[in-house]
Amino acid sequence: MRDVIIIGAGPAGLQAALTLGRMHRTALLVDSGAYRNGTVRHMHNVIANDGTPPADFRRVAREQLDGYATVEALAGTVDQVESVDGGFGVTFEDGRTESASRLLLATGMADELPDIEGLASLWGLRAFSCPFCDGHEFAGRRIGLVGESSRFEHLVRLLRPIAAEIVVFDGEALEDGQRLSLQEAGAAIHPGRASAVAEHGDGVRVTAGEAVDVAGLFVATGPARQRAPFAAQLGLTMLPSGAIEIDDFGRTSRPGVWAAGDIAHRASLPGAMASVLAAAAAGQLAAASVVQELAG
Template sequence: MKQPDLLDVIILGGSYAGLSAAMALGRSLRNVLVIDSGKPCNEQTPHSQNFLTQDGKTPKEISTLAKSQVQEYETVQFYNGKAISAQKTDLGFEITADDGQKFNSKKLIVATGIIDEVPDIKGFKESWGVSLIHCPYCHGYEYRGRKTAIIANGDKAFHISSLVKNLTEEVTIITRGKAQFTDEQLEKLKNNQIEIIETEISELKNENGYVKSLVFEDGKEIDFEAVYGAFPFRQHSEIPKNLGCEFTEMGHIKTDLFQKTNVAGLFVCGDNSAMMRSVSNAVMTGNVAGAMVNMELVTECF
């Protein structure tokens, strides 16, 4: 199918959220271009859980099937590349890809996700998403009953520990510096037999990403089978910021209940705009974004 000079919608990001939005729009006969570089953040995660009909599949299996289904809709096309800039136009948006090619659309959906800023500690990057994990709902069942560490501090560490304690009795919080808990939190952690270690980590020993132990700067080494990490993140794409999107204090893109940003015609979905970080939530927010973009297009021309 020949690509029109002015598309209805461009979607940046072709993982779960972007594909879900594309399906909703394809089913409404919208001319859509999905721009994706094929490098998802969960590339080395061995399997995905807590998503009905796909529980235990690899992320690649899920996204491959999803893309094959979206490709059945003739008005949806794909472009292998990365969007490096965007600007507002009188008609909507102009997107420039990394090879210099430009595309124009009436509406824009950004589903580019986030990048985790994993500490530069030996063994961390190799284990991230495998046994160094971020979410008890996504991974906790598989590590139930295992000796578990939580690398976090303050309210975030307290919150994760309350969830993980339901899954295993052996929980240790590692703050990598002075612990920052209230007296009430410390009392609850003590009552639940959760140890706190303030020493910095020097290495995460692992085999193919599966943690064996944590080594501390004082030379102490402790065996663990799972490690939760609460690390900072940044947006994968600067395009929403450059277009004037507002952000939350945590760094997510602000949206209304329908995934619409403060920038007219710009919608976002998936991890870039949600605290709940899961495949199911990405699919849901993508579906909402696609439907709401279609509704906006309908309203403008009906």
């Protein structure tokens, strides 16, 4: 039985594996090949890796993990997690089973996109949700905003110093107070609902009763959902954000189970920051906590 199974090989899982490997703890890193930023061409706001393709980041991380004999990386998808004598067992979709005394979940969240034709194909390419990650690339240009109207004003205020103009679509669905607040924040209100979007030149054409061209889109998404069913299978305490509740060291409500990355956050925070650096830091902290517990 290994010390730890890490499910998820994004930045949180990769960093957790590195930390465990450096402490000579046996760890299995399970990589399903599905990542929240899987469609993104370049990462941003990651010091020393600003502009690096996420796939390159993962490749280098995996190459570095190869230098640690106690860490094994395995491609596959886990279907079931359950308690077994002395720890936890995981069952893969092909029927294979593995076990460890501790479990670290780093499977990440999945975004729920509004029902707009063509949006899914632009996601991570010309349509984004995080101004910290992707706003600068549209500096001095026109940005479109679609999605959950309750989050429009927050995004407008974040993007206002960056964009030349911010166009909020579906203005007719806004309440008078929302419309006034958005205008005061510096947004232009377009009355038409965005029914379709498509790449057009070096930007995006939005169909909203008429064609409107913008450099890119920001999507005010609703609460993200758990990408994997393991929190429910383990009966973990959840937060209103849809994330797993953890303590300051990444421990969940179930002894022996940690969670790291955007899948989890402390109850004192409104949500987890969808950030490569924040996820890696959470993975490092959770892994260090596991090591401390294993050391007794």
